[in-house]
Amino acid sequence: MAAKDTTSKQDPSNGVLPKLKEVYGFMTEHNLETVEVDEPGLKLRLVRRAAPAPAQVPVPVFIGGAAQPAVPSGEGRTAGASGDQGLMPQGCVAIKSSMMGIFYRAPTPSSPPFAKEGDMVKPGQVLCIIEAMKVFNELKAEFAGTVVKALLENGKPVKAGQDVFWIQRA
Numbered sequence: 001m002a003a004k005d006t007t008s009k010q011d012p013s014n015g016v017l018p019k020l021k022e023v024y025g026f027m028t029e030h031n032l033e034t035v036e037v038d039e040p041g042l043k044l045r046l047v048r049r050a051a052p053a054p055a056q057v058p059v060p061v062f063i064g065g066a067a068q069p070a071v072p073s074g075e076g077r078t079a080g081a082s083g084d085q086g087l088m089p090q091g092c093v094a095i096k097s098s099m100m101g102i103f104y105r106a107p108t109p110s111s112p113p114f115a116k117e118g119d120m121v122k123p124g125q126v127l128c129i130i131e132a133m134k135v136f137n138e139l140k141a142e143f144a145g146t147v148v149k150a151l152l153e154n155g156k157p158v159k160a161g162q163d164v165f166w167i168q169r170a
Contacts, residue, residue: 019037019042023037023044023046024046027046033048034046089168091168092167093145093166093169095127095141095163095165095167096161096162097159098130098137098139099130099132100132100157100159101131101137102130102131102158103128103130104128104129104131105150107129113128115147116147116150117149118147119147120145120170121145121147124140124141125141126139127139127165128164139164143170144169145170147167148166150164150165151163
C-alpha cells in the first residue's frame with residue numbers, strides 16, 4: 001500500500017492514523033483497488049499493488065492413451081533404418097518402435113534408464129518412452145528376456161518400425 005499526504009506533514013497523533021486505518025479497512029472490505037480521500041486538511045490516496053505472479057515452471061507430464069506394445073521382429077536381421085549397428089546376435093529378437101517420435105530411455109534426464117544392457121525384463125515392463133506430439137507413449141516388453149543392446153541414443157528421433165532394442169529371450 002502506498003499512502004501520500006500531499007497537503008501537509010501532520011503528526012500521526014492528531015487523527016490521521018485512525019482515518020488511514022478506517023479507509024484501509026473500507027478498501028479491503030469492498031475489495032477496491034484504489035481509494036482517494038480529499039477532506040479539509042487531509043488528502044489521501046491508497047493504491048493496492050497486485051502481488052507478483054508466481055514463476056511458472058514447465059513440468060513434463062506423462063499423459064496419453066494406453067501404452068503401446070513393443071513389436072518384436074524376426075531374428076538375425078540388421079538394426080533399424082541406419083544399419084550401422086551390425087548383425088543381431090543369434091537368438092535375439094529386435095524390439096521395434098510402434099510409432100514415429102522422440103526416443104527416451106528414462107522418464108526424466110536425471111533418472112536411470114528404464115532398461116539398460118544386461119537387465120532382465122519381464123512381460124509388461126517399460127523399456128522406453130516415445131514422445132509423439134507432446135504425448136509420452138510407453139514401449140513395453142512382450143516377453144521375458146535380457147536386454148542385449150539399446151540401439152538408439154536418448155533424445156534421438158525414431159521411425160515407426162525402427163529397431164530400438166535387441167532382447168535375448170529367457
